[in-house]
Amino acid sequence: MKSDFYAAISQIAAERGIPRESVQDVVEQALISAYRRYLGSNPPPVDVKIELEPNTGRIRVYAEKQVVDEVMDDRFEIDIEDARNVRADVEIGETVYVESTPDDFGRIAAQTAKQVVLQRIKEVERDHIYGEYFDREGEIVTATVQRTAKGNxxxxxxxxxxxxxQKEQISHDNYRHGQRLKVYLMEARRDDPRGPRLVASxxxxxxxxxLFEMEVPEIYNGTVEIKSIAREPGLRSKVAVHxxxxxIDPVGSCxxxxxxRIxxxxxxxxxxxxxxxxxxxDMRVFIANALSPAQVVEVHLDEGEKTATxxxxxxxxSLAIGKEGQNVRxxxxxxxxxxxxxxxxxxLEEERAAAEAREAAASEQMxxxxxxxxxxxxxxxVRVDSLVTYQGRQYGPLPVELIGEExxxxxxxxxxxxxxxxxLIASYIIDDEAGDSDETDTEA
Structure with a gap:
């Protein structure tokens, strides 16, 4: 007949929905902690192993002890003769594992390990519960609203x-207790100090x-591809498909x-x-499609600046621009x-104004x-300071190699x-305030 101890482990595993082996590992670790406490405060480093027999409930403790010729503390040392009963070729200075189960260790273990067991079982249970989500980051999950806390x-x-x-919530959503909704699993963190953490969006x-992958079989199986998405949450989104x-009509499929489906x-x-x-x-075609539902006459591209007119x-x-510029944005x-x-x-007005400007410039040039x-x-x-004089005013400087040249x-x-x-080497605006005097030559 299996022991009550084994039955208790099985019951805990069943109630918590975690593997029995995980519960047994937790119990063994707790018993090791209990034995270390039994050794007293500040014991030397000792490796401890627990042998737990689920069928009988018997607990055996095996502690590492150093082989000596004279035992001073039997908790950490063993006589050479006794050690050779464990391992025949052992020598002084080496270590061996010796069964060191204290008397009434079951009662000691129960008292000292209870809190450790409960805490560790909670951790194992939490890891088991959250474990299935750590590989689902980037997927949609169905969730139920429980409560709000500080805006979250x-x-x-x-x-x-x-x-x-709060920043991942749609502004006009009303989150009610018990409401079911689909959320994007944005982050699944195992190493958070507060424990496993799932962040949704x-x-x-x-x-x-x-959502399109869920609703549109052609996207799910890959015959239709989503090329890009632009979204203003809660207001409007644009999805480009190919x-x-x-x-296959990609837009009709969606x-x-x-x-x-939509x-x-x-x-x-x-x-x-x-x-x-x-x-x-073709970027012209894509841009025209992206401005839907507005109709487009033509598209002019500036490849260097990545700007389209x-x-x-x-x-x-107004339809192309959209409310507050939303459609074009x-x-x-x-x-x-x-x-x-x-x-x-x-x-047309801009082109007409540009043509008139060109004509005016051409007329002025003529x-x-x-x-x-x-x-x-x-x-x-040209003077030594690279200037020339015209109507009493100096203009320049001209290139230095022209000094002295006419x-x-x-x-x-x-x-x-x-x-x-x-x-032509230079042009200057004539100063209206120039005097009437003139110089026909200047000393070089």
Whole structure:
């Protein structure tokens, strides 16, 4: 017949839902602690082994003792003759394991090990409960709301508890006791000082991805791929999808017949709007799709700056931008480019203004060239300070290698142009306050 001791271990294991071997290991460790206490305060280092016979309930303690020729303390030492009964080839100075079970050790063990056993069983139970979640980080789990504490929501996940921090909560969610919801297991920590810890999220963008995997078989089996997600939790999300297999409509697969698939996800997120758009290798096409439901006329790309200028019909401008810029902001996050939205009429006005500016610049250039062609040419010698004098004012400095050389001056449209060997080397704005005096030459 199995002992009451064995039955007690089995009962604890069954009640706590943990393996019997784990409970037995805990008990053995507690008995080792009890024996060390029996040795008194500050004993020398002694290795101790426990032999626990579940069928009989008998406990044997084996302690490491040093072999000596004269025993001073039989708790830690053993005579050479006695030691050779344990191991025939032992020598003085070596150690052997000797059964050292104290009298009435069962009662001593029960008194000293009780709290250790209870504490360790709690730890084993907690590790066992949380153990199944340490490999599920990044997955969706179904949780039940238990209570709120300092703004955090405490969730029940199976027999474990998870915390939903305030920053990971959707602002308009109302968390009620007993409410069931799906959360993203963001973090599963075994080494937290407070014990195993599960941290959940309702705002993580991968929650969207996991919900699509649950609702859309084509995503789960890989024939449709989610390429990117942009999300403003509780308000709106954009999901770019791509079909890996020809003949499959990726957007239609995600929406489902009569919108049932996407509606299930929206309901789980308490009404958060979700736009499913088709991903495209052509960035122009992808950006146009990302701005859905707005229609796009054309897209201009600046590859170097990763900036896109998107032209939309005038009536579509507010739709493309969205409320408080939400639509274009999410589209930019989805594609990873900066997006500037312009209406067709504003683009035409900008192009017209640019054309007028170009024409004005060309006309001014023609006038300057005409004035220069008829302007009087004067010569000056460059001074030692690299300056030249014109109408009583000095202009420069000119390159030092021109000191002492003659240069040609031609004034037109309030600008003084200086030439050397018929090549323009400098231009200066003529000072209106210049005097009437002039110098035809300057000493080098």
């Amino acid at each position: 929501v405490i969730l029940e996940v199976g027999r474990a508890e998870a915390i939903l921090p 309702r705002t993580h963008k991968d929650l969207i991805k996991r 079909a890996r297999q020809e003949g 929406v489902g017949m009569r919108g049932i 509606q299930n996800i929206v309901n789980e997120l308490n009404g958060e709007k979700i736009d499913v758009v088709q991903w495209g290798a 998107v032209v939309v019909p005038d009536k579509q401008l 999410l589209a930019a996050k989805l594609v990873g480019w900066r997006i500037d939205i312009k209406s067709a009429s504003s683009l 006038l300057q060239e005409a004035a220069l062609s008829t302007a009087k040419v004067e010569t000056r010698k 240069v040609a001056l031609r004034a037109a449209a309030q600008k003084l142009n200086i030439y050397f060997n018929d090549k």
